[in-house]
Amino acid sequence: MANRPFDLELAAFTLDPNDREPSMSRIVAKYLDIELSEEELTPALLATLAGKLEEVLTKELKDKGLWTVYHDTELALVPVLARIESAGVQLDVAYLKTLSTKLHAELLTLEEEIYGLSGERFNIQSPKQLQTILFEKLGLTTGKKTKTGHSTNVQVLTELANHHPLPGKILEYRHLAKLLSTYIDTLPKQVDSKGRVHTTYNQTIASTGRLSSTDPNLQNIPIRTDIGRKIRQAFIPMEGCVFLAADYSQIELRLLAHFSKDPNLLEAFRTNEDIHTRTATLIFDKAADLVTPDERRIAKTVNFGVVYGMGPFKLATDLHISMKEAKSFIDAYFARYAEVSALMQSFETTARDEGYLTTILGRKKTFPGLSSKNRVVYEATKREAMNYPLQSSAADIIKRAMITLDEALREGRYTSRIVLQVHDELVLEVPRAETEAVTHLVVEHMQNAVQLEVPLTVSVGIGDSWMAAH
DNA sequence: CGATCACGC
DNA sequence: GCGTGATCG
Numbered sequence: 001m002a003n004r005p006f007d008l009e010l011a012a013f014t015l016d017p018n019d020r021e022p023s024m025s026r027i028v029a030k031y032l033d034i035e036l037s038e039e040e041l042t043p044a045l046l047a048t049l050a051g052k053l054e055e056v057l058t059k060e061l062k063d064k065g066l067w068t069v070y071h072d073t074e075l076a077l078v079p080v081l082a083r084i085e086s087a088g089v090q091l092d093v094a095y096l097k098t099l100s101t102k103l104h105a106e107l108l109t110l111e112e113e114i115y116g117l118s119g120e121r122f123n124i125q126s127p128k129q130l131q132t133i134l135f136e137k138l139g140l141t142t143g144k145k146t147k148t149g150h151s152t153n154v155q156v157l158t159e160l161a162n163h164h165p166l167p168g169k170i171l172e173y174r175h176l177a178k179l180l181s182t183y184i185d186t187l188p189k190q191v192d193s194k195g196r197v198h199t200t201y202n203q204t205i206a207s208t209g210r211l212s213s214t215d216p217n218l219q220n221i222p223i224r225t226d227i228g229r230k231i232r233q234a235f236i237p238m239e240g241c242v243f244l245a246a247d248y249s250q251i252e253l254r255l256l257a258h259f260s261k262d263p264n265l266l267e268a269f270r271t272n273e274d275i276h277t278r279t280a281t282l283i284f285d286k287a288a289d290l291v292t293p294d295e296r297r298i299a300k301t302v303n304f305g306v307v308y309g310m311g312p313f314k315l316a317t318d319l320h321i322s323m324k325e326a327k328s329f330i331d332a333y334f335a336r337y338a339e340v341s342a343l344m345q346s347f348e349t350t351a352r353d354e355g356y357l358t359t360i361l362g363r364k365k366t367f368p369g370l371s372s373k374n375r376v377v378y379e380a381t382k383r384e385a386m387n388y389p390l391q392s393s394a395a396d397i398i399k400r401a402m403i404t405l406d407e408a409l410r411e412g413r414y415t416s417r418i419v420l421q422v423h424d425e426l427v428l429e430v431p432r433a434e435t436e437a438v439t440h441l442v443v444e445h446m447q448n449a450v451q452l453e454v455p456l457t458v459s460v461g462i463g464d465s466w467m468a469a470h
Numbered sequence: 471c472g473a474t475c476a477c478g479c
Numbered sequence: 480g481c482g483t484g485a486t487c488g
Contacts, residue, residue: 126487127474153475178476181485206481210479217483220478228477252479308480380480387480391479395481423479423481 004075008050011057013204014070017365022204031056069363073399074203080406080418081201081211087429088196089218089419092234092465093188099230100184103176110173117166124173127152133166140164155317179222183231190216201421208392209363209399210423219422221466235420235466237429244416244435245469246442246460247425250275251397252307252390255360258452259389262339269454276300282336283329302329306340307390309383344386351385360393360450361400394424397449397456402426405445414438420466427466435462 012022012031019026024046025038032052036045061067115121118137122129131150134140140160150156152170160167190197197216205212213219221235222228237243248254253275257265268278273288280291280299291299298319305315316326334341351357352370365388369381402418405426409416416438420427426446430438439460446458463469 123487125475125485128487148473151474174476178485182477182483186485208481210481212482214483217478220476220483222477224477310480314480383480391480394479425479 004071004078006054006058007075007078008053008057009204010074010078011061011070014066014074014363015057015060015064017204017207017209017363018368020205027053031060064364065362066364069361069396073361073396073403076403077203077399080402081203083406084418084421085198085200087417087419088192088194088198089427089429090194090196090236090238091187091191092236093191093195096184096188096231096234099234100180103180103184103227107173107176107180110169110176114166114169114173117164117169124170125177130170134160138164138166140167175225176227179227179231183222187216187234206395207365208388209359209395210391211395211421218420221422223467223470229467232467232470233465235427236464241429241431242435242462242464243419243466243469244428244430244439244442244460244462245425245466246428246446246458248394248398248446249457249459251394251424251456253303254452254454254456255390255393256307256340256343257454258360260337260339260343261453262337262343264337265340266454272455272457276303279303279333279337283332298329302333305330306333306344307387309344309386311379311383347385347389348382351388357385357389359389359396361396363392363396365392398424398426398446401446401449404449405442408441408445409438412437412441414441427469430462 008027009022012019012027016022023038025036025041028034028036028041028049032049034049058067061070111124114124118133120133122133124130128149130152134152135150140163154171157167157171161171187197192198197218199213199218200215202212202214211219222231235243253265254269256262257269264278264282265275267273268275274296276296276299277288277291279302280286280295281288283299283302284291284295301315301318302310305318308314310330312323312326312330315321315330316323319326334344347357348370351367356364356366358364367381367385367388369377370385372378372381398421402421406418414434414437416428416430416434418426419429426442428438428442439462443458443460447456450456461469
């Protein structure tokens with residue numbers, strides 16, 4: 001491993017990922033026990049403290065078993081991310097401009113229809129003004145949730161759409177307006193002279209160790225709707241190249257199988273079954289070939305719910321069912337996946353009694369909320385604890401893959417390069433001639449980043465846009 | 471600047 | 480569960 005400089009920010013984050021903004025004065029206070037304001041902490045003074053800080057933080061990292069994750073993963077990832085950011089990714093700006101013109105026209109039409117249905121002109125983007133129209137003027141029966149008023153979110157509007165034509169139009173309007181303002185009209189402003197956008201990846205924001213992406217955020221580019229997919233078509237490889245998109249399939253559920261050793265989960269993944277169908281067979285107690293699409297959909301949501309620490313409330317809202325029904329699905333799930341149930345309880349008790357949880361690479365995080373007497377705080381923290389080892393281990397794994405893949409690409413003198421990371425997916429820009437070799441290399445490094453109790457499978461696609469590569 | 475909403479994994 | 484960002488007031 002190359003000799004790398006010390007990185008105070010990464011070291012402090014690895015020691016305590018809950019510390020959202022570890023300013024220099026906080027780090028100095030915390031590890032050197034010297035109370036100084038940010039102003040008193042001049043560059044000259046900092047320089048004199050740097051050596052001592054490195055010494056103390058290094059010792060702390062080693063004492064807590066965090067040196068390896070800090071040094072071999074976080075620090076090693078820095079130059080990899082620098083290369084990704086510097087490479088950037090090409091956008092088809094002309095295409096986005098055309099798309100923008102077309103969608104703005106549609107938005108205008110929608111706007112007029114909304115004013116027609118409402119009987120007046122108002123700011124559709126103002127939830128407050130919208131409330132007045134929907135709930136006072138049209139007297140639509142909300143029945144639904146409120147906080148500082150009536151909610152007008154997707155869930156509410158979808159329900160109201162059964163009773164009046166307006167809410168549906170509002171939903172369409174919101175969707176279009178969102179995609180236009182966040183992506184279609186914004187991304188073209190952020191390209192460099194070669195038509196490429198360069199995001200910034202932050203390693204010290206997400207307490208799970210996931211990366212985050214800003215200016216622009218390339219980790220929340222739409223994909224679920226038709227218009228969303230049109231936006232992904234704007235991400236294109238440079239001349240002579242294709243995109244190779246590789247993503248881990250169900251990495252968090254595979255980690256759940258790995259950690260819990262639940263026989264049902266292990267078998268499903270070892271025999272390469274459809275995991276959502278398998279869950280459906282268990283919670284609905286019927287053979288796989290009798291599982292209906294609707295039951296599979298429910299099982300899929302339940303599987304997602306487990307990864308997120310599943311509360312009945314969230315599951316009920318997601319599935320549009322009663323709390324009672326949601327509860328019965330959860331109970332059925334844990335009855336049939338008994339080892340998963342035990343694992344989730346152990347996450348809670350370990351986090352509370354030992355004070356922290358550990359990921360597959362030895363990353364650690366504490367859960368102070370588990371000392372809270374406030375039930376809401378406690379339950380929320382419990383869900384964090386249930387999700388952390390899964391989400392965070394997944395982050396560990398893709399980071400390892402990125403480091404060794406990047407090294408192999410350079411070692412092998414390939415021109416191919418990673419251009420995007422989206423939590424469980426890597427996108428590479430690959431010269432056509434390298435396609436076959438690099439496909440193998442990517443799969444190799446992603447699948448073997450760690451060894452689990454179940455196969456870690458990667459699905460790969462190749463195409464002339466990010467969309468086409470899926 | 472907090473609240474609301476919506477996009478991704 | 481974890482994020483970023485547009486918009487309103």
